[in-house]
Amino acid sequence: MKNKLTDRQAEILNFIQGYIEQNGYAPTLREIGKNFAIASTFGVKRHLDALSKKGYLNIGSNISRALSLTNCKEQEDFPAKSSITSVKTGNSLSEELYNSFSQIPIVGRVAAGMPILAIENIDGNVVIDPAISKNNPGCFALKVKGDSMINAGIFEGDLIIISPQPYATNGEIVVALLGDEATVKRFEKRDDDIYLIPENSSYPPIPVHHREDFSIVGKVVGVIRWYN
């Protein structure tokens, strides 16, 4: 397992496990800190984040006492190195989820250049079905602004899942760059002319075949919407 814990992290993980067993609920950051003489909650938090990133801990964000161990932990007590096969079969769901197989970044803002691929703009992460991310390596999520695709069932605030690719075929919904701006549109090629077609009768198709600042970022492979 590549996710090795530091001594400190292992200690803390151990403490959390014990605390939960004793009390039936998880400790707070401050309680953990108190037990390890860590005065700042931030110091504790970074340990927890590390444990989470390495797949040993689930953390409910912004939720009190929402720590729970993954199934990883129990196995960890004996340091036999596990093969790929056992990782795959064992209790692999949690591992897969945390190995960025199905946890993909949400790119919040879309600005100049090719910022979609920049790490700076990441707004968070969302877990999607592993079956999807497996078929679309490198995929990421975008939060939709505007209403140009409502007839295609893509609304403001929706998350769209993008599979990066520089091309598209007729009828596919794509994310494209037009100069500085990134938009979601339906891709349509007629003869030699290429159009980006909004799925909203209020907006006209955009001819792009003559534009040099046009490029395709990727194909929209999914839409996710959460109410509230």
Next chain:
Amino acid sequence: MKNKLTDRQAEILNFIQGYIEQNGYAPTLREIGKNFAIASTFGVKRHLDALSKKGYLNIGSNISRALSLTNCKEQEDFPAKSSITSVKTGNSLSEELYNSFSQIPIVGRVAAGMPILAIENIDGNVVIDPAISKNNPGCFALKVKGDSMINAGIFEGDLIIISPQPYATNGEIVVALLGDEATVKRFEKRDDDIYLIPENSSYPPIPVHHREDFSIVGKVVGVIRWYN
């Protein structure tokens, strides 16, 4: 322990147990209230105090999410209650499928009775963001048929995520049973009249206030669509 629980108390105890199993930590007063349409935390708290007094629940005072079951619960569980209840609470279902992660069942077909809760109809599973299933314990997915909600961005073939609850508030999108049929509609209550409103101008609102075969299955908390 001979301290008998009221129906309400038993329901709530059950919910807490399920929540903890699914999330690894206990719900808040408000989360419990939300699931039982109890608006005031005080209403919830008194139920919990009763459960505690009767020996079914440990409550950490002034501590967030510090509910844990006593061993009482498991022993007295489900005396001879109906099969619906046990299916619904999903001890068999959720324990295996949910595990510590957010894999929820997809209910394929919707037919007579209350088949949404029957195991037979399960069509597969889908992984959703843990943040969602955490807030909507017992949620499941449905595959949409028909076009009555296209203006709300819900298309044929989409997966909608349902949080089971027998009530709804104005404007929410719900899955409701009308006799043998289950449909997705927007819930609207005007004075004493209740309507199920299709989000498609081709269809008229359906008045249901006088119908005895009407019931609400749950609230639509999310939509997921995958393009081939």
Next chain:
DNA sequence: TATTGTAGTAAACAATTGAGCACTATATGA
């Protein structure tokens, strides 16, 4: 030398969350 990862402090902030009070309503029995 510069960079990266780990480890920690201090302080401020905002959201979550349990507790409490006053009040209403309904059903059950004595």
Next chain:
DNA sequence: TCATATAGTGCTCAATTGTTTACTACAATA
């Protein structure tokens, strides 16, 4: 009819608690 238990609303309050920013320190390493 009166008391009691159950069930709920609407509200306020204060404590708990996770998050974030800015800064320091040390060891390993490229």
